[in-house]
Amino acid sequence: xxxxxxxxxxxxxxxxxxxxxxxxxxxxxxxxxxxxxxxxxxxxxxxxxxxxxxxxxxxxxxxxxxxxxxxxxxxxxxxxxxxxxxxxxxxxxxxxxxxxxxxxxxxxxxxxxxxxxxxxxxxxxxxxxxxxxxxxxxxxxxxxxxxxxxxxxxxxxxxxxxxxxxxxxxxxxxxxxxxxxxxxxxxxxxxxxxxxxxxxxxxxxxxxxxxxxxxxxxxxxxxxxxxxxxxxxxxxxxxxxxxxxxxxxxxxxxxxxxxxxxxxxxxxxxxxxxxxxxxxxxxxxxxxxxxxxxxxxxxxxxxxx
Amino acid sequence: xxxxxxxxxxxxxxxxxxxxxxxxxxxxxxxxxxxxxxxxxxxxxxxxxxxxxxxxxxxxxxxxxxxxxxxxxxxxxxxxxxxxxxxxxxxxxxxxxxxxxxxxxxxxxxxxxxxxxxxxxxxxxxxxxxxxxxxxxxxxxxxxxxxxxxxxxxxxxxxxxxxxxxxxxxxxxxxxxxxxxxxxxxxxxxxxxxxxxxxxxxxxxxxxxxxxxxxxxxxxxxxxxxxxxx
Numbered sequence: 001x002x003x004x005x006x007x008x009x010x011x012x013x014x015x016x017x018x019x020x021x022x023x024x025x026x027x028x029x030x031x032x033x034x035x036x037x038x039x040x041x042x043x044x045x046x047x048x049x050x051x052x053x054x055x056x057x058x059x060x061x062x063x064x065x066x067x068x069x070x071x072x073x074x075x076x077x078x079x080x081x082x083x084x085x086x087x088x089x090x091x092x093x094x095x096x097x098x099x100x101x102x103x104x105x106x107x108x109x110x111x112x113x114x115x116x117x118x119x120x121x122x123x124x125x126x127x128x129x130x131x132x133x134x135x136x137x138x139x140x141x142x143x144x145x146x147x148x149x150x151x152x153x154x155x156x157x158x159x160x161x162x163x164x165x166x167x168x169x170x171x172x173x174x175x176x177x178x179x180x181x182x183x184x185x186x187x188x189x190x191x192x193x194x195x196x197x198x199x200x201x202x203x204x205x206x207x208x209x210x211x212x213x214x215x216x217x218x219x220x221x222x223x224x225x226x227x228x229x230x231x232x233x234x235x236x237x238x239x240x241x242x243x244x245x246x247x248x249x250x251x252x253x254x255x256x257x258x259x260x261x262x263x264x265x266x267x268x269x270x271x272x273x274x275x276x277x278x279x280x281x282x283x284x285x286x287x288x289x290x291x292x293x294x295x296x297x298x299x300x301x302x303x304x305x
Numbered sequence: 306x307x308x309x310x311x312x313x314x315x316x317x318x319x320x321x322x323x324x325x326x327x328x329x330x331x332x333x334x335x336x337x338x339x340x341x342x343x344x345x346x347x348x349x350x351x352x353x354x355x356x357x358x359x360x361x362x363x364x365x366x367x368x369x370x371x372x373x374x375x376x377x378x379x380x381x382x383x384x385x386x387x388x389x390x391x392x393x394x395x396x397x398x399x400x401x402x403x404x405x406x407x408x409x410x411x412x413x414x415x416x417x418x419x420x421x422x423x424x425x426x427x428x429x430x431x432x433x434x435x436x437x438x439x440x441x442x443x444x445x446x447x448x449x450x451x452x453x454x455x456x457x458x459x460x461x462x463x464x465x466x467x468x469x470x471x472x473x474x475x476x477x478x479x480x481x482x483x484x485x486x487x488x489x490x491x492x493x494x495x496x497x498x499x500x501x502x503x504x505x506x507x508x509x510x511x512x513x514x515x516x517x518x519x520x521x522x523x524x525x526x527x528x529x530x531x532x533x534x535x
Binding site for chain 1: 306307308309310311312313314315316317318319320322323324325326327328329331332335336338339342343353355400401402404405406411414415418419420444485488489490491492
């Protein structure tokens with residue numbers, strides 16, 4: 001049985017690592033390690049520019065041109081990096097009112113985003129308004145529980161994609177929030193919303209068994225958790241109701257977490273759930289380290305957050 | 306390969322990070338065009354106002370409701386000779402704080418980025434009761450004006466008034482809201498069916514800009530319009 005041990009990093013700069021009583025792999029010079037870095041944003045809401053110096057809450061924070069510098073530095077350090085967004089790219093500054101999302105998509109493409117899922121506000125200029133901006137996006141749109149077959153978005157959105165980095169298969173699928181009651185029907189038109197838990201169960205099985213993925217990531221716009229309505233589907237509900245998902249990257253609730261959450265799936269294994277607030281104020285960074293199986297010296301995976 | 310270790314953190318996008326000039330030069334022409342429109346100073350905020358400050362009513366929410374009431378009623382009264390009795394907006398629709406200092410056109414775009422317009426709905430007293438029930442269940446500081454709602458410690462309604470008077474079942478009330486909520490947004494389902502609906506063709510954001518132009522210094526307060534007795 002694989003056991004994941006959760007290690008909390010309590011003091012900045014000191015990584016505590018204890019693994020099942022065996023030696024730590026990095027001590028062994030023969031071990032081949034691969035590192036995959038996942039970078040992520042959510043709910044950027046058209047915040048192209050940094051907040052101004054007079055903003056009472058977020059002065060001088062965020063900004064796409066600064067994020068670009070950071071992303072490039074991380075990519076230079078580890079080329080095996082994926083850059084993902086969990087939706088609500090649109091709406092929140094006059095850039096969207098004036099230009100309809102064109103600049104958001106152009107800049108994300110230039111920053112080499114690999115994939116995004118679709119948030120409720122990405123329908124704010126209607127599904128036609130989203131479709132109209134697709135020529136400016138060179139990244140993939142992933143949504144497994146929105147059925148677009150009777151809309152203009154048909155064939156533009158895939159349920160999942162398997163990225164291959166250094167021979168490792170990284171399966172990423174997308175999940176969107178229920179649109180009825182949140183977005184006007186005339187905006188989302190014939191987009192069908194399918195049950196996220198059922199779809200996630202299918203997706204994780206396909207990615208694990210059929211696609212043989214080494215890593216499975218869900219890009220979710222369901223929201224982190226609803227404290228007044230804890231049974232409502234959310235990232236924490238999704239985490240405990242499914243299996244084989246390693247990381248849930250969330251959005252919608254604009255949740256600033258002090259650190260990524262370690263939740264347990266329906267097999268009792270750990271799932272990392274993360275969300276980085278909103279408005280491009282933060283970039284999430286999750287590093288996954290892989291060791292070759294015959295060098296497996298420790299029982300399980302350590303999680304340092 | 307076997308997953309052996311995961312490290313997760315977030316990195317703040319701070320002003321210590323260099324601005325990538327390639328990106329900035331792409332943004333520049335878009336930004337220049339916007340700034341021409343956005344930097345006009347309209348009013349002044351003596352404090353910072355956030356929708357998180359207050360339990361069931363907030364200063365910023367009360368300001369939004371007042372804007373829709375005053376600016377909306379000006380148009381509604383001219384067209385119909387009737388008056389708005391009450392306003393209901395949604396807490397989630399306030400998308401930004403108003404920072405202490407100058408209020409500009411951009412402030413209006415930040416607080417109200419959506420293109421939603423004011424709608425006035427003629428509702429019977431019964432539907433106003435449904436609205437009050439909705440508010441008592443929602444337990445959120447949805448912006449209201451012309452309404453007094455008091456909940457007991459179990460969030461049950463102890464008093465519900467329109468313009469300071471108890472709701473009369475068969476009376477018609479004119480409730481101003483926006484088209485998003487009118488069409489069922491935030492699960493507000495009490496607007497339909499109705500006696501009539503008046504589309505003012507007046508964007509909430511434009512109502513804000515018009516209001517700010519008239520008011521030298523805003524001064525919204527938390528008050529007793531929507532409260533809970535402990």
